[in-house]
Amino acid sequence: MPASTHLPAISFQSITKRYPTPKGVARGGQAGGGAPTFAALDGVSFDIAQGEFFGLLGPNGAGKTTLISILAGLTRASSGHVTVLGHDVQTDYAAARSLLGVVPQELVFDPFFNVREALRFQSGYFGVKNNEAWIDELLEGLGLAGKANANMRQLSGGMKRRVLVAQALVHKPPVIVLDEPTAGVDVELRQTLWQFVLRLNREGHAVLLTTHYLEEAEALCSRIAMLKQGRVVALERTSELLKSASSHVLRLKIEGELPPELAARARVTGRSVQFPAQDARAIEDYLAAVRAAGVRVDEVEITKADLEDVFIQVMGEQREAA
Ligand SMILES: Nc1ncnc2c1ncn2[C@@H]1O[C@H](COP(=O)(O)OP(=O)(O)OP(=O)(O)O)[C@@H](O)[C@H]1O
Ligand SMILES: [Mg+2]
Numbered sequence: 001m002p003a004s005t006h007l008p009a010i011s012f013q014s015i016t017k018r019y020p021t022p023k024g025v026a027r028g029g030q031a032g033g034g035a036p037t038f039a040a041l042d043g044v045s046f047d048i049a050q051g052e053f054f055g056l057l058g059p060n061g062a063g064k065t066t067l068i069s070i071l072a073g074l075t076r077a078s079s080g081h082v083t084v085l086g087h088d089v090q091t092d093y094a095a096a097r098s099l100l101g102v103v104p105q106e107l108v109f110d111p112f113f114n115v116r117e118a119l120r121f122q123s124g125y126f127g128v129k130n131n132e133a134w135i136d137e138l139l140e141g142l143g144l145a146g147k148a149n150a151n152m153r154q155l156s157g158g159m160k161r162r163v164l165v166a167q168a169l170v171h172k173p174p175v176i177v178l179d180e181p182t183a184g185v186d187v188e189l190r191q192t193l194w195q196f197v198l199r200l201n202r203e204g205h206a207v208l209l210t211t212h213y214l215e216e217a218e219a220l221c222s223r224i225a226m227l228k229q230g231r232v233v234a235l236e237r238t239s240e241l242l243k244s245a246s247s248h249v250l251r252l253k254i255e256g257e258l259p260p261e262l263a264a265r266a267r268v269t270g271r272s273v274q275f276p277a278q279d280a281r282a283i284e285d286y287l288a289a290v291r292a293a294g295v296r297v298d299e300v301e302i303t304k305a306d307l308e309d310v311f312i313q314v315m316g317e318q319r320e321a322a
Contacts (some may be wrong), residue, residue, distance in 0.1 A: 055221030
């Protein structure tokens with residue numbers, strides 16, 4: 001672990017990333033030459049502390065992977081700076097890269113290696129020698145021990161993802177970046193993976209996680225940033241975010257369809273509908289409105305708002321503001 005504990009693990013400073021838009025649909029301003037551009041990231045700034053477990057959330061296309069690509073040095077920012085434990089990812093690339101372990105969202109692998117060879121190769125890339133004990137621990141911890149000699153081509157999607165996680169951790173980086181590590185991964189591996197990552201986090205490794213499983217983010221992350229259309233729209237401790245939401249949620253299972261004005265205020269998943277409710281009065285009003293609409297209610301439940309409720313609320317507020 002680095003000596004200077006005051007340095008942020010990761011510091012994003014006014015990151016903007018523009019892409020030319022093929023159809024000339026402008027968003028987020030004009031580039032120097034006056035050509036229309038699209039801002040995938042628009043002035044993103046925040047720090048992640050050493051040892052922190054940080055969640056980066058946002059809908060599809062919000063800019064999460066773009067931000068991580070810039071952090072990993074795979075894409076250049078149009079403007080702004082990123083540092084990893086004080087090392088600029090552009091001007092001090094090798095140092096910054098060696099401090100990072102990145103699990104990419106896309107499954108990329110070398111088809112000619114078996115699992116153990118892939119991990120040895122990655123070790124060599126980072127100049128780590130005599131790494132067999134840690135490689136064995138990774139294989140064991142990520143449920144890959146039985147697949148150590150299997151060729152990468154022979155692995156299922158979920159197993160390839162486990163190998164990507166192992167590869168990212170092979171040099172024991174102090175800063176771990178996971179871009180949707182549990183997409184397409186079964187329940188058992190998710191648990192194994194989180195146990196393993198939590199252990200590293202307890203040992204002092206910082207973790208930056210993106211996920212669409214908001215219950216995972218709620219359980220794991222002490223602080224969360226929400227991105228929408230390339231901008232940070234929320235940045236807070238998870239506990240504060242949860243407090244800021246409507247305190248309760250009325251969950252109903254219904255037969256039939258809600259009238260549009262009610263549906264617009266609910267989160268609808270098939271027959272299950274959820275209304276955000278500040279107090280008992282709001283709950284009574286919703287129940288009365290549903291009854292007045294002639295919709296049959298099969299089940300009623302009142303629960304505390306969770307991160308998914310907060311997420312929907314924050315994204316909704318942004319939509320109204322826009
Ligand atoms: N090479 C590129 N050229 C043009 N536009 C791009 C390029 N890469 C990404 N984008 C656009 O930038 C935006 C952000 O994409 P990004 O992959 O960062 O989103 P994301 O938040 O990771 O989404 P997801 O949750 O689907 O993974 C999207 O609108 C995407 O289409
Ligand atoms: Mg992504």
